[in-house]
Amino acid sequence: MKAVIYARVSSISDRQNTERQIEDLKAYACANCYKVEKVFSEKISGAKKNAEREVLLACLDYAKQNGIDIILVSELSRFGRAIWEVLETVKYCADNSINVFFQKEGLQILDEKGEVLPTMAIYISCLGFAAEMERKNIAFRLNSGRELAKQKGIKMGRKEGSIKSKEQKAEEYKQVIKELKRGTSIRKTAKLCDVSVSTVQRVKAEFNL
Known part of the structure; x- marks a missing residue:
């Protein structure tokens, strides 16, 4: 079959x-x-x-x-x-x-x-239906937890220093950048570099390639 x-x-x-x-x-x-x-x-x-x-x-x-x-x-x-x-x-x-x-x-x-x-x-x-309800319950609990944290003055979001610099991204995605500069298509670049298409698109936009 x-x-x-x-x-x-x-x-x-x-x-x-x-x-x-x-x-x-x-x-x-x-x-x-x-x-x-x-x-x-x-x-x-x-x-x-x-x-x-x-x-x-x-x-x-x-x-x-x-x-x-x-x-x-x-x-x-x-x-x-x-x-x-x-x-x-x-x-x-x-x-x-x-x-x-x-x-x-x-x-x-x-x-x-x-x-x-x-x-x-x-x-x-x-x-x-059971799976959908569970997803809604999880979303409700997460949103409720965020609101409670905000009320207590807890800062939400990424920790300071966790956002990568452009230089760090350039090093991490150097192969992606190399392929894009060669004129390789986004999908082929994603496959060659073993990353997602969205990652390639993001790198392309950020480095104006």
């Missing part, structure tokens, strides 16, 4: 990457005799709507156009933050006879005959 992997992290900084997700899903594919045709990986905020997730859209289109049997995803939240977006994406896959496997939840949307599992929409809705 033909499979593709879709991996995403929310942070656009260099502190997170999709390597663990991809390796875990490759191991699952190998154990289940799936041939991974392509890997789709992106760094984009979970707050972004699915319509803004170019890599996710490319993954869905590739799966449809190339007769992919299953999309492997690390967890349900990778398919969207809002319940309705997750369900919309799942429905697209089901309508095109593309199975989806969510590793964390251990769920697939189609049965062995390629038919939609009748309870799947309800199950996904419940899981998605």
